[in-house]
Amino acid sequence: MTLSINPFIAAIPTNPLRALFPYGARPGMLNLASGHPSKDAYDLDGLAEAASRASRDFSAWTYGPSAGDPALITALTEAVAMVPPGKRLLVTSGAQQGIDLATRTFAPPGANVLVPEPVYPAVLSTCAAIGVTPVGYQIAPGDDDLADFAAKLKTAGDVRAIYALPTFGNPTGETLTRAQRLRLLALCAEHDVPVIEDAPYSDLWFRAPPPPSLLDLASQVDGATVIYLGSLSKIMSPGLRIGWLIAPESVAAAMQEARQASDLQPNALAQRVAWHYLQSGRLDGHIARVRSLYAERHDALVAVLTKAGFTVPAVEGGMFIFPFLPKDKGNSDLFDRAVAQNVLFAPGPAFRAVAESGLFADRMRLCFAGLGKADIVVAAERLVAAVHA
């Protein structure tokens, strides 16, 4: 039989980050590529205790509501998710399911969605799978910072949604200022386009909290609509696959139907574990510990790189930096040379919104969450050696 595959599905680009998994598994490899927290950045005792409690709840093992366990929804709202009046929270299988649901809800096949350039590549997979075209926008520092965004919004045609990761972005680690946020919301409101705010890293600030979320600020901008995506992946456990979306009531109902049509409901056991962990009162202390862990690792990594001639745009939280290579150093074969030195990075071009753009050949994404302070210095030194080889 000649199997005819839906051209949208056939066109999904391979996620270049997931393609790095096998390298990361090599013995002795120090992995700066993957956004995977190190084992000591988990509260494993607290999670095991929550799992043990959850396993004695019958509701952990049976069917439940498609919108999520009501007790978990309440607990999320009290602990980590600010739900403005007139909005609803739905539990999702990680923020990735939120990206998929929100994008599909607004963008039919053939439409365009604006995405940051550089972008988290799974967003491109989501767009491809549903026949939607991602159009890249760049936000630059300076007075005209949103000029390209405004231009794309005007010229791209049939733009149905904006994807944004304004706080400790992936891959850049950068954060939009309050003024940029307000300007972005005003432009979207003017063009009647909703914003999908992906916010998995917002709690991971080093020294001071970031500006208010787009969701928070939307109440100050007439006509602005924000779909907010949160996640427990970076503050509790990515294996739980518990995220949430916050959407206006009118859209949340449609998203809930779409969610039900794709996988019926959230994982019942994982929801109970998350609930028990939130009840345990350990989350705040755990997040505080992770913040100082990541700040320390970030500082150690940046110190080695800066000294070796890398240019590292400043970040104030999250898990990533997106430095420029030293100016006089070529990058051809750099990935192979780094692998030979037993260090892994995510090449800049992996984050292109538009494959043909030629952008980011002189940059790399480095994650400072996955290695302890001593290892991260060794990894940085190996990377420097690979660059200078």
Next chain:
Amino acid sequence: MTLSINPFIAAIPTNPLRALFPYGARPGMLNLASGHPSKDAYDLDGLAEAASRASRDFSAWTYGPSAGDPALITALTEAVAMVPPGKRLLVTSGAQQGIDLATRTFAPPGANVLVPEPVYPAVLSTCAAIGVTPVGYQIAPGDDDLADFAAKLKTAGDVRAIYALPTFGNPTGETLTRAQRLRLLALCAEHDVPVIEDAPYSDLWFRAPPPPSLLDLASQVDGATVIYLGSLSKIMSPGLRIGWLIAPESVAAAMQEARQASDLQPNALAQRVAWHYLQSGRLDGHIARVRSLYAERHDALVAVLTKAGFTVPAVEGGMFIFPFLPKDKGNSDLFDRAVAQNVLFAPGPAFRAVAESGLFADRMRLCFAGLGKADIVVAAERLVAAVHA
């Protein structure tokens, strides 16, 4: 802001079964409507033990492969999933995600998919969400049993996939014979259309195993392609949301990318729990216990209904019967009268593939898995009283 919603998403029909949830929660209600096993049909001790072991595995809490935990894939293959040569198994979030992935992989927006009439309604939601039109086929007993199926395959136009639930169907509980299976596969091969075989109930036989799966039989039919969907929901726990799909290598890669684009990967904790439960060696004994539990409940339910004039097509496993009301009894307001008697059933029309067909007004789906033997007799008697009221 006027939010413009993707017309596919806006058109998802409300799942009529999930709409019954609030009735099921009323105190004193005996629920024959929902396909939810009773608490004593779970191995809660075994599950709690597996959860406790899983919680001590670091891999339960972190990221893992999109295709699923390799150890779980091996264990599923050894215990419950027969993977023919040249095929691959992917772990899914329940069989519902398998339905979504398989349908989307073959059917682009605007295409048709053949579905049984009556049908499990979540299949219709999946089709609507991706802009695909479900076309109903009926398989009748007798010599011409696949005549309607063959006719629809020929006349529907642009049919990209067949959805089938051939073993202990939902809602009918009925099972295709070996001859019907071979004929169905031959017709699909002739028309170059793949079959999506949804098989969550196959292990729940009462007295003898069902005929071989379509996946098994496909090796005997030149050019037949089957995507098989299995699930631990009916034999271990629906709250775990662990299912799997088995697809030809060539298609499995595309499905894995599609899965990654929708929610990245399967739940890591739930996969570890399923793995530990499979390692515990308790599954076979548990399934044997569930089989006899359900057989006993089925017999008790059917005895009361038959005596009261219902016509109950024979079933030999699964969780459902789809009886006809006594001939002289009207069904208007029957749902309300039953609710007044504190018994809940799923009305036949909820299972129409085509809303306007007018079919199944004289039938109802009853689940015999959710109530113990004593309760099920009381529920059946209440139902009889409602019918005769």
